Amino acid sequence: xxxxxxxxxxxxxxxxxxxxxxxxxxxxxxxxxxxxxxxxxxxxxxxxxxxxxxxxxxxxxxxxxxxxxxxxxxxxxxxxxxxxxxxxxxxxxxxxxxxxxxxxxxxxxxxxx
Numbered sequence: 001x002x003x004x005x006x007x008x009x010x011x012x013x014x015x016x017x018x019x020x021x022x023x024x025x026x027x028x029x030x031x032x033x034x035x036x037x038x039x040x041x042x043x044x045x046x047x048x049x050x051x052x053x054x055x056x057x058x059x060x061x062x063x064x065x066x067x068x069x070x071x072x073x074x075x076x077x078x079x080x081x082x083x084x085x086x087x088x089x090x091x092x093x094x095x096x097x098x099x100x101x102x103x104x105x106x107x108x109x110x111x112x113x
Contacts, residue, residue: 002032003042011051019043 006026010018020039027034046054 002027003035003038006032007042007046008051016051 003023006023007018009026010022015022020036020043023039023043024034
């Protein structure tokens, strides 16, 4: 990730084809650890490609990945009868907590008296 961030910073700065030395300079300027193998791998993968096209391609791939947000709700088991008691008990506990908080507010004096 550090090498990718350095590459993107170099591209943002106007260097359309950053070299390994450019990336090492960026990483070294902030005291980050430099991994030569990862930098070389990154540069070999993006060699000759436009960074905006790579980002657009990555967005398309991410759009097809399920996020799992709706699945958890749909996969929740529906129990017959017994689940309502648990929900009612939880609601009663919340009500008791709220009542206690309300009684703490009225202690016979005000903070600004």
